[in-house]
Amino acid sequence: xxxVIQSPRHEVTEMGQEVTLRxxxxxxxxxxxxxxxxxxxGLELLIYFNNNVPIDDSGMPEDRFSAKMPNAxxxxxxxxxxxxxxxxxxxxxSTQVGGGxxxxxxxxxxxTVL
Amino acid sequence: KNEVExxxxxxTAQEGEFITINCSYSVGISALHWLQQHPGGGxxxxxxxxxxxxxxxxxxxxxxxxxxxxxxxxxxxxxxxxxxxxxxRPGTASKLTFGTGxxxxxxx
Numbered sequence: 001x002x003x004v005i006q007s008p009r010h011e012v013t014e015m016g017q018e019v020t021l022r023x024x025x026x027x028x029x030x031x032x033x034x035x036x037x038x039x040x041x042g043l044e045l046l047i048y049f050n051n052n053v054p055i056d057d058s059g060m061p062e063d064r065f066s067a068k069m070p071n072a073x074x075x076x077x078x079x080x081x082x083x084x085x086x087x088x089x090x091x092x093x094s095t096q097v098g099g100g101x102x103x104x105x106x107x108x109x110x111x112t113v114l
Numbered sequence: 115k116n117e118v119e120x121x122x123x124x125x126t127a128q129e130g131e132f133i134t135i136n137c138s139y140s141v142g143i144s145a146l147h148w149l150q151q152h153p154g155g156g157x158x159x160x161x162x163x164x165x166x167x168x169x170x171x172x173x174x175x176x177x178x179x180x181x182x183x184x185x186x187x188x189x190x191x192x193x194x195x196x197x198x199x200x201x202x203r204p205g206t207a208s209k210l211t212f213g214t215g216x217x218x219x220x221x222x
Contacts, residue, residue, distance in 0.1 A: 043212040089155060105157040
């Protein structure tokens, strides 16, 4: 398996622009997690899905952030409009709940909002 | 107060030294994760353990559920072990709460 795939790996955009981050989980995994990592706050859970359904989005910072999982093999995290304080590395991870629960992380998307 | 505390925050060691990183958590759990993040940024799961000890190469992880404490040991450390080591406790549906991380630098 190729592991968790994220795209793009790097994104530089201007304040106010829409940003879409993409994630393909490991085939067969039924849970998907979006995390954000910053120097100040470390790793934080933004939202997670179980069987494509959002279970807990309490970590989503504000309404500018939204996430979807239209099917078991694809998820998006969208920021609209983006702000400089959104600059961070965004990780996607997936796991098979009930199968050991070990999470496998994607390589991350480094977002810079100017 | 973070539910998951790690110590030390930063650690410098010479090649060959035995290294210990500690993790304490305040909420009872059934398992604990140890993750490694290299300077390039990628995160790799090292261990998930619920009791006793696990070993993988030069890495050993131990956990004491009753004392809410886990340790990660590296034997015969090497510069390529330089990374940030993060412990994380799973909650509902595998939702992870992360420790603050320990930045390890192993020098020649």
